Amino acid sequence: MDASSRPPAGPGDLAARSLRQVWHPCTQMKQQAQLPLVALSHGEGPWLVDTDGERYLDAISSWWVNLFGHANPRINAALVDQLGRLEHAMLAGFTHEPVVALAERLSALTGGVLGHAFFASDGASAVEIALKMSFHAWRNQGHSDKREFVCVRHGYHGETLGALAVTDVALFRDAYDPLLRHAHVVASPDARDARDGETPADVARRAAADLETLLTQREGRIAAVIVEPLVQCAAGMAMHDPEYLRRVRALCDQHGAHLIADEIAVGCGRTGTFFASEQAGIWPDLLTLSKGISGGYLPLSLVLSRDAIYNAFYDDETARGFLHSHSYTGNPLACRAALATLDIFADDDVLASNILRAQRLTQALAPLADDPRARHLRHRGMIWAFDAVLPDTPGAASAFAKRFYAEARARGVLLRPIGATVYLMPPYVLDDDTIDWLAAQTLAAFDATTTHGTEVPA
DSSP states (O other), rough: OOOOGGGGOOTTTTTHHHHHHHTTOOHHHHHHHTSSSOOEEEEEBBBBTTTTSSSEEEHHHHHHHOOOOOOOOOHHHHHHHHHHTSOOOOOSSOOOHHHHHHOOOHHHHHTTTTEEEEEEEEHHHHHHHHHHHHHHHHHHHTTTTEEEEEEETOOOOOSSSHHHHHHHHHHHHHHGGGGGGOOOOEEOOOGGGOOOTTOHHHHHHHHHHHHHHHHHHHHHEEEEEOOSSSEESSTTTTOOOHHHHHHHHHHHHHHHHHHHEEEETTTTTTTTSSSSSGGGGGOOOEEEEEEGGGTTTSSEEEEEEEHHHTTTOOOSSSSGGGOOEEEETHHHHHHHHHHHHHHHHHTTTTHHHHHHHHHHHHHHGGGGGGOOOOEEEEEEETTTEEEOOOOOOTEEEEEEEEHHHHHHHTTTTTOOBTTTTHHHHHHOOOHHHHHHHHHHHHHHHHHHHEEEEEEOOO
């Protein structure tokens, strides 16, 4: 039965109504019926509650966006207050307190190195903005030959056409390859690729050497290098040593290329510091933020830039300005949610508290380190991952991911493996008991998945 021939769903059957009318993201809709949708009623802290009252621990922060739990009372209060003041106005020719205060506070978190914020709504849009800014800034400075970009193997930066051009994940980009302007792809510093006797820092240096070769070959043509600092998330939580970022920063300086740090997934404390780049002691030329910056409440993204890039557009001639725009740029509600999020970071000393949470969850997951069914147990900040050992057969990783998702869901946990990689990226509000329970359910789901095989349950 195809979609057009399904009978109408009853008004109370939310999942069926959704399947009939909603095209869900990152989903092969024909397969969705194998595991019915969860029809949500509301959220409570780290929990999602469905219309039947079943609770699910949101252990991946709803695609990495939720930092301080669902229906957080402090963020709620800030939004209620903002609703009575200003819901939206265009940012061209106007401004308002939330957008100014957010730009000021984020710049201060970089020590003023990144001094101007350009706002949008989603991560891919922020990447598009950064790519355009880089090329256009070079052109305004008389370097119109700098029109090529470099990305890291298996990197992911979004699914609009410009962002896909610097994404190296075949599943997302292959269908649209004829539409894309190709970027150069260089080696990943993924620590899992260590050869015998190599340390993660050795892998980082080897990957940086590959970039150096390319920059030398394409001297004067590279506009920017884009990287995901410390963790390539969509690549299966591929983690690398900070040495890579230090070397990339030095190489970009040496060869006259911008460094774009895509911190959409890894910023806002995910790797242990507010910005992942801090752990390498470097700042990029352009930094993208989205996902957690609004606490998971409203669509918001932005690009922070160095003064040199901003000044390249500062001119009497209109065409030399950066004329990119989005209707909801700098939305006051989204910016107010972000300000409330930053307040929680400051008031609750969240980064310090997360160190203790991370220690406990790392210890609770320790049995996986000696489990022959798992390998590469790894951790950075508030991100954990391990890879299932699977047969080298077509479809094994996909079948494992679907089976594990079902087993975890049956135990009240929301976890969505990336192929053979199981990862946890929970919100920053878990208490000790919840951490222990999450680890126990993760281990139980893994045991059930590997015991019962990787066929998707009906």
